[in-house]
Amino acid sequence: MKQLVIVLAFLMVGAVVVSPVVSAQEQSDYEVIQGFKLKLNDIQKAIEKASTVQECVDIATRIDDLEKEYAANVTLLDKALYPDGYKGRITTVRTQLKLSQDKLGIIETQFARITDLEAQVKTLTDKVDKLTGENADLLQQVQKMGEAVKGAGAGKNMIDSLNRVINRLRNNIKDRDAMIFALVDSLFLQYDKSVTSMKDVEKQSLAGRLERRNVFSNIRKSIEDNIAFLQTTSLTSKDLVQMINEQKRFASQWKAFGAKLQGLYQPGNKGANQVKDVDALIDDWGKRADATFWRGLNLAFQERGMAVKPFNSGTDFKTNLIDFINGEIKNAGTDKKEESFKLYTSFHDSLWVTELKPAWIPLLVDSGRISDADRQEIESQVDHWGSAVSPSRLWIYLLILVVVLVTAYVMFRRKTPPAVAEAPKP
């Protein structure tokens, strides 16, 4: 067994070491050199055209990226770029950029601030890309494990594993969504002004940055992942509540961002169409979330054997739940009191205090599906059901009273000194 582990580890290390070599064989040295020259040439052209601080920051980032990309080919490039060499060419291009900045009157602190924001954007983009890959794997795992769990004989371990993966995926999706909007924020912050007061060149520059950072495709991917996750049948009602909240949060963030974007693009151009596409996707997600919401809430009752009539609106939910409770309150007055008590206990302990009251009801109120008055009415009705089915406590109070009286009497007797017997007279 130990040998097998060693062999597997060796093969894995081998695969990691060999794979880049195999792919690296595809490119010839000549192509590496030509690629470098082409990119350097593009950067020089961009320097000549640059007219804003943001463009200069972009170019500085491109030079940094170029250096990183070709770090392994310095020796080759030194030979190819004789007499300047690799470092000479990079220094030249950086000097050209600095001269261009000076010519444009760009202040160093402004440049540094935007460079920092751009670095943030880059870090966030990398994280988003990493999470995109992870989420795709996790989504596949959830689907496979969900099917396995549905099959006969799914053990506790398997269910626990599935829940762990679901949990991780949910958190990843949430993190990724947050990162995308943080990324967008960092991009807008670089311009320090509203879209309406931007010059055309700034609008184009911002649009270019959004495009380069794949903002639209990342937003689309987020929505698609959320929808795919929402449709996973292995989700519990608690998971669903969180995913529905995620939809609300995302939609509200997009609303603010989408309004800014509308001012950035000319109607009918590619960017404007992308904004519309995202609007439509969010709308679709909202509808699916709504359907899933009612499915999840109905399921929460069905899973616990509560005969609440199916509903798919806030009004129906309130009416059907109150009807159900009233029915049970009536049962409490008949010979079915014991059954109703058991049902109430199950409802209260496994649904009301764990999910309905802390998660579903606030969500219903926040989304305007029911009013706050409806919430109070439901809560009061649940309390009423509790009092109706709970065993009478009168005999307990009587018993306590008896115990207290007996204890007091005994103590009183102990504290009273016994009568002293008179000594016999001699």
Added chain:
Amino acid sequence: MRFSPGLLIVPILLVLVGCGGLALRPAEFAWPFESVYNVDSKGIASEEEQPARYFITFNAKPLLFEETGDSVHVADKKFRVIRDGLGYYFITGKDFKNVYVFGSSEGALSLYTKIPVSDKGLESPRFNQRPPFVELLNGKDKVKMLDKDGVKEGGKK
């Protein structure tokens, strides 16, 4: 004056040294990377990249005739050329089945050997300098390591 054979020793030695030639060893001829050569309408191949790096030009017609049997339609053909450490030129091109190895001679490149490398013809040949070999890449094919005498690794020897 009487002739003495001993007087001939010095001139004979000088002649012998002159015939043996002065050799500067070691010498390294390797190009760090290949050059792409374009053939013009007259059949002259010269470096694609300008300014040229090596300024070597040659008549490509005999080579194209040898490989394709056609020395008429030569314009716009491209070659990949690299020189190894020993000074041999390795030349091939798209759809070539061989790599040609040339040595330099007076005003000419003289064929040293022809190395068969592909039955179907190369799709996208490229050379890399990998001393002591010249590496031949062709799309996703297995990499071949060549020297002046043939394929040393990655193919039929």
